[in-house]
Amino acid sequence: MADLLGVAVLGAGHMGADHIRRLDQVVSGARVAAVADPDVERAKDAVAGLAGVTVHTDPEAALDAPGVSAVLVASPGPAHEEALLAAFARGLPVLCEKPMVPDSAGALRVVEAEARLGRRLAQIGFMRRYDSEYRRLKSLLDEGSLGRPLMLHCTHRNVSSPAGFTSAMLVDSSVSHEIDAARWLLGQELTAVTVLRPASSSGAPEGLADPQFVLLESEGGVLVDVEVFVNCGFGYQVRCEAVCEAGSARIGDEHTMVVTARGSAAEEVAQDYLVRFAGAYDREVRAWVDATRRGEVTGPGAWDGYAASVVAEAGVGSLETGGRVRVELAPRPALYGR
Amino acid sequence: MADLLGVAVLGAGHMGADHIRRLDQVVSGARVAAVADPDVERAKDAVAGLAGVTVHTDPEAALDAPGVSAVLVASPGPAHEEALLAAFARGLPVLCEKPMVPDSAGALRVVEAEARLGRRLAQIGFMRRYDSEYRRLKSLLDEGSLGRPLMLHCTHRNVSSPAGFTSAMLVDSSVSHEIDAARWLLGQELTAVTVLRPASSSGAPEGLADPQFVLLESEGGVLVDVEVFVNCGFGYQVRCEAVCEAGSARIGDEHTMVVTARGSAAEEVAQDYLVRFAGAYDREVRAWVDATRRGEVTGPGAWDGYAASVVAEAGVGSLETGGRVRVELAPRPALYGR
Amino acid sequence: MADLLGVAVLGAGHMGADHIRRLDQVVSGARVAAVADPDVERAKDAVAGLAGVTVHTDPEAALDAPGVSAVLVASPGPAHEEALLAAFARGLPVLCEKPMVPDSAGALRVVEAEARLGRRLAQIGFMRRYDSEYRRLKSLLDEGSLGRPLMLHCTHRNVSSPAGFTSAMLVDSSVSHEIDAARWLLGQELTAVTVLRPASSSGAPEGLADPQFVLLESEGGVLVDVEVFVNCGFGYQVRCEAVCEAGSARIGDEHTMVVTARGSAAEEVAQDYLVRFAGAYDREVRAWVDATRRGEVTGPGAWDGYAASVVAEAGVGSLETGGRVRVELAPRPALYGR
Amino acid sequence: MADLLGVAVLGAGHMGADHIRRLDQVVSGARVAAVADPDVERAKDAVAGLAGVTVHTDPEAALDAPGVSAVLVASPGPAHEEALLAAFARGLPVLCEKPMVPDSAGALRVVEAEARLGRRLAQIGFMRRYDSEYRRLKSLLDEGSLGRPLMLHCTHRNVSSPAGFTSAMLVDSSVSHEIDAARWLLGQELTAVTVLRPASSSGAPEGLADPQFVLLESEGGVLVDVEVFVNCGFGYQVRCEAVCEAGSARIGDEHTMVVTARGSAAEEVAQDYLVRFAGAYDREVRAWVDATRRGEVTGPGAWDGYAASVVAEAGVGSLETGGRVRVELAPRPALYGR
Structure with a gap:
């Protein structure tokens, strides 16, 4: 021992x-x-x-x-x-x-x-990166049978946001997961961010820009779109569809018991990230x-943490200006390979 | 004109x-x-x-x-x-x-x-025989890529039965659809019927044996089971899974708009056969x-109508006795080929 | 007669x-x-x-x-x-x-x-507007139980484009369906268009910008995103998810026979719009x-045809410049009500 | 430590x-x-x-x-x-x-x-009893919102059987899982077994009765049917649908990444019980x-092990005779409560 x-x-x-x-x-x-x-x-x-x-x-x-x-x-x-x-x-x-x-x-x-x-x-x-569905998707993309990825469509929804959650936190806290996931799935750095603001939900706290729609561009020309909606009211949903040259792959749909009663066939939606991502x-x-x-x-590693910070900062900049903001990374130290 | x-x-x-x-x-x-x-x-x-x-x-x-x-x-x-x-x-x-x-x-x-x-x-x-899903299943079975069919698992559910519906009518009215569908899908005559009675639902009228579980045997040894439940309360569902030597094929699942709200992702279940089978x-x-x-x-044709009658009669016999009843068909006139 | x-x-x-x-x-x-x-x-x-x-x-x-x-x-x-x-x-x-x-x-x-x-x-x-799934979605949005729509996520994929298909035609021919569907589903005019170009698929003809990602904004602040990919290779897919204040609704998923064989449970994807939209x-x-x-x-009516033309033209403008283009409609004649 | x-x-x-x-x-x-x-x-x-x-x-x-x-x-x-x-x-x-x-x-x-x-x-x-889907189903049945269970429809499929697998082992080894699951889900003892033999698959070893269709009856009148097919060729599938008075609940459908390519939208089917039931x-x-x-x-506990043995033995008896065999349990010692 x-x-x-x-x-x-x-x-x-x-x-x-x-x-x-x-x-x-x-x-x-x-x-x-x-x-x-x-x-x-x-x-x-x-x-x-x-x-x-x-x-x-x-x-x-x-x-x-x-x-x-x-x-x-x-x-x-x-x-x-x-x-x-x-x-x-x-x-x-x-x-x-x-x-x-x-x-x-x-x-x-x-x-x-x-x-x-x-x-x-x-x-x-x-x-x-340790979720079984994301790992399956990563394996499929790496294995190459669907060809090169061209787009990722992502959804990130929470039932409600905690007190004190700001518009910027939709980007630098919530979407930071998608920022890392996109870098990892694609094996590419992100080069630009644009944050769009649809009409805010009446279910969101006064003044919070929620939902937001975030566009990330990668060095290889992949376009990543993320719906982030932290007061959607109905559940915790994290989905990702990778659209490739020869097919698409989608993770994150509900997949629990199907209960048929009172005119509908329904699956429960997780209410919490600790349920969805416990494993x-x-x-x-x-x-x-x-x-x-x-x-x-x-x-x-630390480089991944750094890159996510830079992209998130660019995203917050875009949220404020409404325009597209380029991502500028420092040179990558040799320790982090390539 | x-x-x-x-x-x-x-x-x-x-x-x-x-x-x-x-x-x-x-x-x-x-x-x-x-x-x-x-x-x-x-x-x-x-x-x-x-x-x-x-x-x-x-x-x-x-x-x-x-x-x-x-x-x-x-x-x-x-x-x-x-x-x-x-x-x-x-x-x-x-x-x-x-x-x-x-x-x-x-x-x-x-x-x-x-x-x-x-x-x-x-x-x-x-x-x-004119429903697009059944036709697709028939084509797949005829085409042969899944090998020989061995079993059919069928479900036939109604929201509620009309006034005057008797225990025998679950067999000779409701299940008569599955009797014909099985003969047609398999291209085989049915040779025996057994009707089992689970506990009846408290949602069914007093005295009605509902649900029932009907076992049909074909001349080629295919076993067909049918859950018939005419007071299920929640919807009209007709499903069929064909289990073959090299795979299975299933039709009849809900496939409508998915509405995610209040903690569940749900599809509407049709309430009426005129909705399900309008086309x-x-x-x-x-x-x-x-x-x-x-x-x-x-x-x-008329032969199909006759064969369905004979099987349904055998089924009603089995419902009464609880035992397996053999199906005895008259010789088939040449007009109806083989 | x-x-x-x-x-x-x-x-x-x-x-x-x-x-x-x-x-x-x-x-x-x-x-x-x-x-x-x-x-x-x-x-x-x-x-x-x-x-x-x-x-x-x-x-x-x-x-x-x-x-x-x-x-x-x-x-x-x-x-x-x-x-x-x-x-x-x-x-x-x-x-x-x-x-x-x-x-x-x-x-x-x-x-x-x-x-x-x-x-x-x-x-x-x-x-x-005559497709049963779209009509169901329209009814649900009009009925109001999900609250106000905030975003529409749309997918429009074809197996391959016909000879002579140009980059502009992805917008003014393919996406024109989504332009009308969005106006109709929302009951709102569109006010701006942005067309983004991810890396093009190697499965697309040389020089064709395919896929494209089109962003439409409505007068009520709804954001509509459309993936249009006319050489996706694998099938004809038209999907739409409406994200509302109190829930989301999705149409256009596959919903045919499930065939389980050789290690996968699969549904066929339509290859042609005449199959998907025959009804x-x-x-x-x-x-x-x-x-x-x-x-x-x-x-x-004619006003809908006109509005779709104006939005599509703005989209082609955006495709060329890469920027956001505002939609400017002529005043609506009284004949077309409001 | x-x-x-x-x-x-x-x-x-x-x-x-x-x-x-x-x-x-x-x-x-x-x-x-x-x-x-x-x-x-x-x-x-x-x-x-x-x-x-x-x-x-x-x-x-x-x-x-x-x-x-x-x-x-x-x-x-x-x-x-x-x-x-x-x-x-x-x-x-x-x-x-x-x-x-x-x-x-x-x-x-x-x-x-x-x-x-x-x-x-x-x-x-x-x-x-430790699988998350079965536990969810058990909770739902115990909670009672669907009313009393009336039927369980079960599927138990393996890609292929190990060398030396006998016809009796489909019942006393494979179906013994469903025997215990049914007793546990229902909280009822089983009282009779009937084993039916559809035509055997040409994919099964010579002489093996595979698939089989097993009917279990509970003391409360619930009818449990089990398709057991240990040489189905395509995957490991364990499914259960509980049909209750006010609705049904189904577990065990595939629920992995959906890959759309080459004309089909497919989910992978597990090949092995250690994958399906690892958790x-x-x-x-x-x-x-x-x-x-x-x-x-x-x-x-030991009483559950004993009861499963008695039911499995009755099942093997039915497999041999083709008839329905009653289950006779010894009195339950007080240690095992009721």
């Missing part, structure tokens, strides 16, 4: 607590060794009943706690840059929730720090634990 | 009135020339606004009316034998609603009369008019 | 011949009275076997032929303006295939001529014949 | 090796402490790389090995009775693969032994480990 991976979890909110539960009960090969949260009671609650865990308010203290050999960052976005740099400084592998760093300048500093280190330590929490979160953390124990980083 | 087919319609009830409307407004090449119904007011109502139609209470008078060159029998089942024999006596082509004749002895007399005549005049109203009735009558004008009979 | 509608069909090409067959064999209440085509042999072939039809090379001669009381225009688009004005001059009701008139200036002249006449005579062949053409012509015999015009 | 559950795995064949991998890599809270197999090399291979595992040829030696506090029986069926009794003798909780004991007399001895013990130790590996096996073992650590037995 000496080789169980001891993980310091930074942040004990909704997502952090869920990861603590996952490391303890679902994923074999790891254990929670330390937890840090400014709210020490919340941290204690999240690890209640677990043995051998130290509780901290200072993230760096958690990193230095006994038995810690890896880090899971689930604190709010603005705290990520400091946490990542602290992990790098200690040579600790780290799984960092998205966004890696909310602003692209900070994201670039993380990329540069890891490049200076000369080895990869960070994996970013783009968990759709993806489990697979993501399991893959991270397994790779980390082998001394490898196999998932999306 | 001299060659418009002048049709005498016998029976001006629900089905007869619908056929009159169809001959007048939907199917080109025919016109209603005469109508007969014991209730003369009902007959007059059914042809209100049509020119050149004579109205009768006596079916034979309608057959002899000026301009009549074909007959459509939509009167109650017990009147069919006499109507068919009268049409045969006059050499008139006839489209007869199902059941051709409710009892197999009478059905056999019709077969024998037509065989004596030496040419085919009767087409029986098994309209599923089939139109195609049936059009095909009959076209063939009749060419002097041909191309649809299901 | 004196009231059969005598129709002069202008144009005996693919579409004209199909309409002649339909008037003769499918739609009751009408007959072909005259046909005109510059290629007299083609015209003769199209009416072979029909009685009482005169054949002409001059369209106006056909309009003046005995027994003609209505006109069906199926000649090439550039001949439509003259044909419509000739029908108006004679007070003849006319069903005109789309595009009503290819250029918006000519289309406006038709609108103005009919407005001067002071009564409506023209119906334009936007047959999707719609029949219903369109039947509705036109019925309304015309009653002295009414109930379908899409 | 002292409370990791130490498991002795009996049997290191296909299923045993898979469970060893699962206990080691997938399920947290347990570890493999001992393994037994007559083929010692196979046992060694199955635990290669695992620390702290002893390897045995004698099952009882494995039960007595240090650190063993629970047993997983994955040996061939005939060895199960002895293994279960040995576990009971030591007071060890045990998860036993199905069939619990192949013959009902042996199964009854296990039930009686556990009843004498006075507490439940055995869970039987009916893993469908169910994981959840089953996780639930067993969790409950065992809490000192509870929550899954299907």
